[in-house]
Amino acid sequence: MNKVVEEKLSEPILNKKKKKIGSKIMKSKKLFDRWRFFSLLSAIIACVALFPASSDYETGWSEARTPTNCAINEDRSIAHRHLIMWLSFVSILLLIPYKYYFLKWKRHIPKTFHELPSFQKLTLMQVFAMRKKPKLRDYFSGEVIPVTILLLILPYPGLNWEFVVPQQILYKRVEICYFVAEPMYAIMFLRWIYLIVSLFNYGRYQNQVAVRHREKWGVPMSPAFSLKCYLNQYPLFMLFFFFIIPGILIFGSLMRIFERPMHMPSLDYDYAGNAYWNSIITMMTVGFGDFYPVTTLGRFIVAMSAIYGGVILSFTFVSLGSILQLQPNEKNALNRILLSSAATGAIVSALSYNKSNIKNIEDRYHAWNSVKTNSKNFMEFKELIGTDKVEGEEAVDSLKERVINLESKIEGLKATAEGIIHKLSHI
Known part of the structure; x- marks a missing residue:
């Protein structure tokens, strides 16, 4: 009788303890979702700045421009550059809550081990290290500094400096004039990579369960793991929408920026479609020769495009080979x-x-x-x-045996649970 009374008195304490543990798990999930949200929001705002940057480039272009004369359209609006700057600064500021919640989440993980034990056995010193209060330098670790530098490269208002790139064209020395803002437009297109990396922080390979499994096998927490997993599952979709199309858009845009000042009749880069066409035939290693780069910077972009295209084509052939290969059942x-x-x-x-x-x-x-x-x-x-x-029948037979054994165990657990419920109902 005393035992029954003690159990009933301890029930509220146990329920309160379970509720407290559950709240710790929910808090961990909230912190996990928050740092991912701020990371993605920062990347989206950074990429939104590309639209006013493209508008600023187009409106600032002057038809009077020549390879040796950096003419600019004086009627263009300066509001585009102000918008680019403020969007970039907001994106940088969002890195602060992102890093804050990320470090807070990592510090909170050991509190959830009571309900969700770690797959990897941790020593007491490792747990103390995880619970250690982060220092100031921890807020600038990881990708924070590289991303901040990338977001600070932009065409600031009033930045109309010029520079000259000397080179040889048809046995003649030519000095091609560029604005400093134009290489900055080109570097800004790397923000798409920042957005893609932030997107890979979501999905089935970046939830809390996946984090625990990665800890068990010593896989570091990075979007590269998600990228490899998605490439393994959806090779052609990933190659087409995350590698080929962004590569064409980025390399084509860079080609147009650096080749457009030449104004050669046979190489009309005023029309953006020609630049993207050149990017496509270069990445596909075809090289028709109808459009080609003349400037030094344009040739550098084409060289990078050819290297990138060679890597992508090798991935494509491997993916097609794996798709066309017969599965065991086939x-x-x-x-x-x-x-x-x-x-x-x-x-x-x-x-x-x-x-x-x-x-x-x-x-x-x-x-x-x-x-x-x-x-x-x-x-x-x-x-x-x-x-x-x-081939495969033995694996099917062993799988059937496992299912049968699992079903028998489930039936045993069900009978045990029914017995416990029956005893509790008579107390």
């Missing part, structure tokens, strides 16, 4: 079809030989050889693939 089905076809050929040739009334000895000899050849092919193919067990 291979088993193909072997069975071929075996049935060989058996049918042997039977048909034997029946035709028995029913035929061939009187010519030579024709009868050829018909008998056909029967022997078909029968031999059938026996050889039968021995090659086997008839008792084909």
Whole structure:
């Protein structure tokens, strides 16, 4: 009786403890979602700044510009550059809450080990290290400084400086004039990479369960792991939408920025489609030669585009090869079809030989050889693939056994639970 009273008195304490543990897990999840949200929001705002940057470049372009004269459209609005600057600064400021919640989440993880134990056995010193209060330098670790530098590179209001790139064109020395803002437009396109990396912080490979599994196997926490997983599962989709299309847009835009000042009649880069076309044929290693770079900076972009295209093409061939390769079940089905076809050929040739009334000895000899050849092919193919067990059947049988054992264990647990409930109902 005293035992029953003690159990009933301890129930509120246990429920309160469970509720407290559950609240710790929920807090960890909130912190986890918050740092991912601020990271993605920072990347989105940084990429939104590309639209006023493109508008600023187009409106500032002057038809009077020549390779040696950096003319600019004086009627353009300065509001575009102000918008670019403020959007970039807001994106940088969002890195502060991102890093704050990220470090707070990492520090909070050991509190959830009571309900969700770590897959990897941690020592007490490791737990103390995880619970240690972050220092100031921890807020600037990781990708914070590189991303901040990238976001600070932009065409600031009033920045109309010029520089000259000397080079040889058709045995003549030519000095090509650029604005400092134009390489900055080009560098700003790298913000798309920042957005793609932030997107890979979401998905099935970046939730809290996946984090625990990665800790077990010593896989570092990075978007690269998600990228590899998605490439393994959806190779063609990832290659097309995350590598090929962004590569064409980025390299095409850079090509247009650096080649447009030449104003050559045969190489019209005023039309953006020609720059993207050049990027496509370069990445695909075709190189028709109808459009090609003339400037030093343009040639550098084309060289990077060719290297990038070679890597992407190798990925594409490997992905296509894995898709066209027969799966184990498909291979088993193909072997069975071929075996049935060989058996049918042997039977048909034997029946035709028995029913035929061939009187010519030579024709009868050829018909008998056909029967022997078909029968031999059938026996050889039968021995090659086997008839008792084909590839994958053993794995299916072992899987069935596991399912049966699991079902029996579930039934046992169900009976135990029913017994406990029955006893509790009579207390």
